[in-house]
Amino acid sequence: MTRAELVAAARDSIARGSKSFAAASKLFDPATRERAWLLYAWCRRCDDIADGQDHGHTMRAVADARAQVAELAALTEAALRGEATGDPAFDALGLVAAEVKMPSQWPRDLVAGFRLDAADWRPQTESDLYHYCYHVAGVVGCMMAVVMGVDAADDATLDRACDLGIAFQLANIARDVAEDAAAGRCYLPRDWLAELDVSPDALMAARNRPGLAVLAQRLADGAAKHEASARLGAPALPLRSAWAVLAAAGIYGAIGREVAARGERAWDARVTTSRAAKLxxxxxxxxxxANRARLYRPAGRDPTLWTRPRGLPPA
Incomplete structure (x- = not known):
């Protein structure tokens, strides 16, 4: 496929997979927008293969999850070598990785997150939770940063980008507790559940709702802290990239806050953001x-926040 064809396929993927990210991506300049679509297409395709979904919808049990992840890992490695894979989403990764000189370790770190799910992994501690969030979302923030022109050696800005990915994932986990439970998954740390006497084997039982509401608030608070940290990276971005990032931060931040506000009823209906609210x-x-230099003055990163693996990964 030509570059134009890969971009068109990626544009279709984001339109079907995430209205929120599709809306935010329109704020990028044309070159960054296309590269963001290319990266999204690969992330979406990997997620669909691993979870048996179609553009993030209708999750179902995967017969051999480890084999599926092995397949997407092999396709990813081929794409990173610059080989044509025959799958537009993986070819999209190869294209964007070459264009922005993306460190190869980052796509591999995302694949490692899929391996955790395939192994039926569960977090035991809060540190485990953040480790998972890095692998499935924080590292995507790093990849998006280099798509937006951030140097891959700029650890300070990459930390902020990682913080935003983690904020998104924490909001997702809070919103999707019931959906994940139905698929046999739970991303709430075991020690959190034990602390509040929430049974992981009957997570959505009525008796567990008060405890789950407490944990949803805890996740929302963590998301808010990481979002606030991420916003301080906005001055390092071009105007239109900062606009897109801050829009996405606002949209996803609202999801986490709404889940927390609903308390025990948070999972009676899926939390969504209306078109008017997005606008x-x-x-x-x-x-x-437009006012990012004044609003988000440089400051040291909160030392209490979980820190991603630092330094420039090997190419």
Whole structure:
């Protein structure tokens, strides 16, 4: 496929897979937008293979999860070598990785997150939770940063990008507790569950709702802290990239806050963001981006936040 064909396929993928990210991506300059679509297409395709989904919808049990992850890992490695794979999403990764000189370790770190799920992994501690969030979302923030022009050796800005990915994932985990439980998964640390006497074997039972509400608030608080940290990286980005990032931060931040606000009823219906609310976040983000140097003054990163693996990964 030509570059134009790969971009068109990637554009279709993000339109079907995430209305929120599709909306935010329109704020990028054209070159960054296309590269963001290419990266998204690969991330979406890997997630679909690992979870038996179609663009993030209708999760189902995967017969041999380890074999599926081995397949996507092999395709990823081929793409990183610059080989044509026959799958537009993996070819999209090869294209964007070459264009922005993306460190190869980052796509491999994301694949490692899929391996955790394939192994039926469960977090035992809060540190385990953040380790998982890095592998499935924080490292995507790092990849998106280099797509937006951040140097792959700029640890300070990459830390902020990773923080935003982690904030998104914490909000997702809070929102999707019931959906994950139905698929036999639980990303709430075992020691958190034990602390509040929540049974992981009957997670959505009525008796567990008060404890789950407490944990949803804990996740939302963690998401808010990482979002606030991520926003301090906005001055390092070009105007339109900062606008897109801040819009996405506002949209996903609202999801986490709404889950927490609903308390025990948070999982009666899926939390979503209306079109009007998205537009509101986009408008506010435009003003924030234009004033980012004043609003988000440089400051040391909160030392209590979980820290990603540091330094430039091997190429």
């Amino acid at each position: 509101g976040h986009v408008a506010r983000a435009g003003w924030q981006a």
